[in-house]
Amino acid sequence: MPGAVRTIKRGGSRFYINPETAEKVPGVTSIVGMLPKPFLPFWASRMAAETAVDNLPAVTAIAERDRDGAVDYLRNSHVRYTNLRARIGSDAHDMFERMIRLEEIGRVHPDLEPYRLGFAEFLTAVRPQLIRAEDVAWSDEHGYAGSFDALVRVRLGEDGKPDPAGTEHTLMVDWKTSRSAYPDVALQLAAYAHADRVISPDGTSEPMPHIDGAAVLHITPDGWVFKPVRIDEEIFNVFLTLRHVFQWDREISKTVFGSPIAQSVRRLVTGTQRRAA
Template sequence: MTTVTKGLVFHEEGHKYTLDGKRTTSVTTILSGGIPKPFLVPWAARRAAEYAIANPGASLDEIRTAPDRERDTAGIRGTAVHDIAERIIHGAPVDVPEELYPYVDGYVRFLDAFRVEPVLVEKTVAHRGMGYAGRFDAIVRLPGLNGSDPVMVDLKTSNGVYRETKAQCAAYSCADFYVEPDDPATELALPVIQASYVAHITPEGTELHPLARDRAELLEHFEIFKHAHAIYRFGLAKHKVLDPIPYPAIEFEEAS
């Protein structure tokens, strides 16, 4: 007999979510399928061409997969920076690899400059009605910007800050509940998020970009997420063009 784990669980392996034992779609998966990213194709083509020029003896497969390798390397670095950032914001000691020191140094300076006060860090959330789950980076207070109001901050180590992050933060902020990893069955209420930001962590430093400047704008971004969710679901459905309608029976008069 299979035992179903009640509650919301984040599975590190495969980066997936289950709610009461059933697979739940992630916020990032919905956004990937619901918001077009037209820049990805020319980016991949450019990276492949650059690799081919820099490596004249490369095989076709090496050239073709060069953008994937670059993306995966960036993903590994981003995960490492996120893990270190989570410990730092709680004041825990960390060992920083030399290659990540510029990222971490800038992040620490950002925390000090904006007097960041953590409220909730790296929690898993879900929305039962819409059937999604996700894991946000941090809910914090920024006394110099938003006083005591809780705000959502997403950490990015990518080359840029992209528009879908607005919808991503809104989805986390408007989720039904969050859970603690050691008690996935207890649904806890999120604080009412009043604004959202991206902390863009780069080797040159960390910059704070506003996404939703107030609660009203955050709810507008959630509407965008709802539309992306509908497009994502449409893409999953087995929609097809139906068979043609038969011509109606028509009696033709013989020509006189």
């Protein structure tokens, strides 16, 4: 029996290792990361400015003793925020998986309690039936893989709202705990839904089942919303374009220059220059 799918980090990107063939393919989120993000420098600058204004006495005190330390403290404001959000997001995803698998959840950290309450409301309102969670979607045809949050069945009425008597839909679902849900979630979900197969934690593989659509559960301490997401051919083709960009960035771009056809010769170093040195 094949082993579990392993992942490795190379050059800041995640790669998945096929447990049967040892083939290495890039992860979905690393491919989606090829999207331009022109807003990031402005966001990072704003985080530094807000940190300075909100902590002015502390920053001043640090700067009086260690100017470089104060600069680093402000410069890394966005990194600290991102790491904090990543930790909360990871813990919340773990909790969501346990809850949708009907595990009993006891007391949780106060930071997670709003997410627990919101997810419990979602389960009661939508009544999703879990098919799979946190398994790996693998594309043999296009060479990528990624771990998806959940594949569920929900019953929806003609108006698209939850209805116990409605039609059953199989949905690829992503949980988001960030401040906003961004359009690139459609690229992630389209990649998972168009993959060839699903690989379980023990390494066994099955064809990707028929998927009717996709949805994102955006859940914050203030509330939650469950909304459909496009994963049609147009969206998937955008993802495939980014797959080509990833290959260009990591592989093809390193092969474009050949050996020099001609180049300058070493300049003559005169005796005067040697003596001056």
